[in-house]
Amino acid sequence: MTPRFIAKQLSWPTGIGGWLVRAGMNRGNARLNTYALDQLHLAPEDRVVEVGFGGGTVLPRLLEGAVFVCGVDRSESVVDAATRRFTDAVNAARAEFRVGTVESLPVPDATFDKALSVHTVYFWQSLKAGSAELGRVLKLK
Secondary structure, eight states, X not given: OOXXXXXXXXXXXXXXXXXXXXXXXXXHTHHHHHHHHHHHOOOTTOEEEEESXXXXXXXXXXXXXXXXXXXXXXXXXXXXXXXXXXXXXXXXXXXXXXXXXXTBOSSOTTOBSEEEOOXXXXXXXXXXXXXXXXXXXXXXX
């Protein structure tokens, strides 16, 4: 795979190439994802948003530890795959997956207790806008 193809798949995974890149990212990011998830200190009543969830390796643990999980990713292929994989949680209204970007999260204000995003900031168009959006969707305590 050429570097340009890989970069495109990292940013907007599609098709078999996207699947391969997601699988590689899942392996490569496993330790950091586990560390980040541990830092959330999930409580059973938590509502959590994960931005840029890619291959979805953290989603099972989020669903185990929180009452509701929303995944936002800019790749429609990634969102479709997660919706299929976690159909039971979606049907039980414990999870939803949406296409969107961190600069314009497709969720209402003050919806979530906690947020997670690992290895995604280099795809953000603006750190300031992304941080502001995360602040907007998090509940103030």
